[in-house]
Amino acid sequence: MDDTGKISPEKITKVSIIISKGSLEGIYPGLIMANGARAEGMEANLFFTFFGLDAIHAKRIDHIKVATVGNPAMHIPTLIGSLPGMSALATHMMNKTMDKLDIPPIGEFIEMIGDTGCGMYACKASVDMFKLTKADFVPQVQDIITVGDFYDLAAGGQIIFT
Amino acid sequence: MSTATMAGVEVRLNDEGFFEDPNQWTEAMAVEMATADGIDTLTDQHWTVLKFMRKEFFEKGTGPTVRLLGKTSGVSVKDLYLLFPKGPAKMAARIAGIPKPKGCI
Structure with missing residues (x-):
């Protein structure tokens, strides 16, 4: 309770963040939140599921693209967004902007987040579905785990789905 | 704001x-x-940071972000977290007597 008599909210001390999408705009927010949590001294875990697995897939990690179709906030008509090369162009422009803001590319970001001590896990159901193995992932991925394992890991903290 | 004797x-x-006036530090x-x-x-590495x-x-x-610290201070990101376990950006900045760094990365 503070001196005005209000009960001050308790600080968040642990977060578990699920990344379920494989587009650039689907991956970055979760990574930024996980990295920020560690920088603030919180415990953090990242759980990659479905197309989010591309963010930790060794061969795909450096080729993540922005979705230019079906995304009204891109302000590009769907038909134009579907033209060959549009997604690559939009990705290139966005990467340039982020570089200026000192936001690292996804590959480097994952490496850095691993160094912060954030846990990184792949979802077993998705890994089986896409016929992947641990060897397909970047070395920062600690394990392939079930949803039950994830809830055990997330115990006592907040869960964020992205 | 509050005062403390250090x-x-x-x-x-x-x-x-965090220090209101970094010059008091x-x-x-x-x-x-x-x-x-x-x-x-506080080891030499702590003082470097x-x-x-x-x-x-x-x-x-x-103040610098953790990424910049890792790239330019001579202390790696991994070591930064070992040196300042409660979060390098926040903990190190407070001990260094400067405001909490702005920026999200």
Whole structure:
């Protein structure tokens, strides 16, 4: 309770963040939140599921693209967004902007987040579905785990789905 | 805002315990704050980080992000988290007597 008599909210001390999408705009927010949590001294875990697995897939990690179709906030008509090369162009422009803001590319970001001590896990159901193995992932991925394992890991903290 | 006595001197702190005026900071105060935060001894590596953060702050007006620290301070991101387990950006900046760094990365 503070001196005005209000009960001050308790600080968040642990977060578990699920990344379920494989587009650039689907991956970055979760990574930024996980990295920020560690920088603030919180415990953090990242759980990659479905197309989010591309963010930790060794061969795909450096080729993540922005979705230019079906995304009204891109302000590009769907038909134009579907033209060959549009997604690559939009990705290139966005990467340039982020570089200026000192936001690292996804590959480097994952490496850095691993160094912060954030846990990184792949979802077993998705890994089986896409016929992947641990060897397909970047070395920062600690394990392939079930949803039950994830809830055990997330115990006592907040869960964020992205 | 509140005041606290550190190394025998009264200093002004904000609600989160960061220095209001980085010029009030001395090395003896850093040692006191580190001890209170569970760091028994400030090693050379700790001092490298603290001094680098102060230099960046006085040059640029804001403390460095963890990424920049890892790239340019000579101490890796991994080591930063070992040196300052409660989050390098926040913990190191507070012990260095500068405001919490702005920026999300």
